[in-house]
Amino acid sequence: FLVSNPALTLACCAEGVMGSFPAHGTRSREEFQAWLDEMQEGMKRLEDSGKKPAPWAVNLVVHASNPRYPGDLELVEKYKVPVVLTSKGAPGDAIKRIHGWGAVALHDIANRRHAEKALEAGVDGVIAVAGGAGGHTGTINPFALMNEVRQLGDHFAVVLAGGQTTGRDVLAAEAMGADLAYIGTRFIATREAMAVEAHKDMILKTRATDVFLTASIDGAPANWLTPSLLAAGIDLDVLRTTLPGKIVAASENKKRWKDIYTAGHGVGNIEDIPAAAELCRRLVQQYREAKSELARTLAKSVAA
Template sequence: MLDLTFGGRLRLPLIQAPMFLVSTPALALACCSRGVMGSFPAHATRSRDVFADWLAQMMEGVAALENPAPWAVNIVVHPTNARMEGDLELSIHRKVPVILTSKGAPESIFGRIHEYGGVAFHDVASARHAEKAAAAGADALIAVTDGAGGHCGTINPFALLNEIRQVTDKPIILSGAMSTGRDILAAQTMGAAAAYMGTRFIATTEGGADDKYRQLLIDSTARDVFFSSALDGAPANWIKQSLIDCGVDLNELATTIPGEIMASGKVRERYSKVKSCGQGVGMVSAVESAVAVCDRLRAEYDDARAAMRAVVDGTSRN
């Protein structure tokens, strides 16, 4: 069975999610320095050369850290991703410790990752997805639920985690609406090996979000998150105000057929400035460093563990 602590280097059972145009090497390194797995998506870079530069930055940065957590790169492994092969080759060459794969689950790609000693965590949104990914050789499964930011699942975390557990005993990493250390412990209590958290890291100084995006998060709560499949055909959570700022009628969007906007060619024209977040956005209250966020999450997690021990021992006063 895979050791998801990576020999104790993952000191908090948490992965900072790879977010398009937000996750950067600086953000990933800050998280790794505090015992959290940092990551970024390969497709967030404009070209293969820029991605190669990001990988070099990570290698150099990790080498300068004392006992860093492992780091990861997200690669879309669906055949429609024209950059997949080149990005995978660079990742293999650099021996990226963890590859976060999404869309499709090709056995050959998992095999190539395993050949150099890497591990593959694959996004799933249903028990059937999980069963296929596990059979293809994924080392762990990222259960993407209905509260996640950006492209998300549509199933409640309790239901999805339980259904996945019925089809595989591989480690499950839970994603969706988590924003505190107590949430991380709750995910473990439900049976997950670790948590996957993105929104909490958007308004950090090391990330790639601009000031307007950060302020949108600070001003938002779960009520300000709008779910729609209309933009590109895939279910996703968006910030209502960013949709309104683009001139969107939310009532009209709510009744738009999934993918209709993409098919009409209006995505780049009208929706390039739409921002996403998860339902845990209400816990983002200020712009701060990722180091500070990680340290707070660790303190909250430790406090939650102590409180849970008191409950189990029967000494809790709650």
């Protein structure tokens, strides 16, 4: 939210990395439609230039409390978005329509029961949001979460989210049984991201111990950067004992998600703000190097 946009998404897709943005990252239906137009035009340019871009995705909040959901789904259907990420609600009705235009449907889950419900609804895969993810997050260790989700079978895709910032992490996610890795926080600190410079700069200066987990800001468990909470006049001791959704920043102009910044546990490994294309290439190179290193290690073990 307030980070990804068509420019960032297209830059990733051009490098063979699936990019996405949330429908609710736009302020109106009209702006969302303009973003979809930009994506269609951008993907066509990439294809016309001879590239084979990765598919792109849109995140839809399918909870009944989201007044824009029906209209946003209508637009996603109109533009035949190839991959749809659903979250915060029962995705059943949306899944039928998504499959109707041949798209892939992935749903956010934070535990095994969530995964069971999503699979019953007919999703193609789940996004396992483990502890350490930025913004709204799960709370379960990624090893434990992957084990429980994979107990349900291998007939569906699993995307692991939470704390990943390098190509080595992507390889580790694969070893744990994931089909894909979902990297969010690392892309906040890119040139194309909409995040304000103060947010990007704070990510460069913080570590995992500066990430504060609470449900008191907006009612759902989320990871926030402690320096931004303090700057908003929030007493952390009060935050720890306040009911979900009851905290209001001392300064009225400190808006959730805008002036209070989110990030995951991977912040401690982020030291620069590259272009998204450069970051994608870096991730691919790190992945290849880690895979080669692991192969050498395994070969030595066999030889021994």
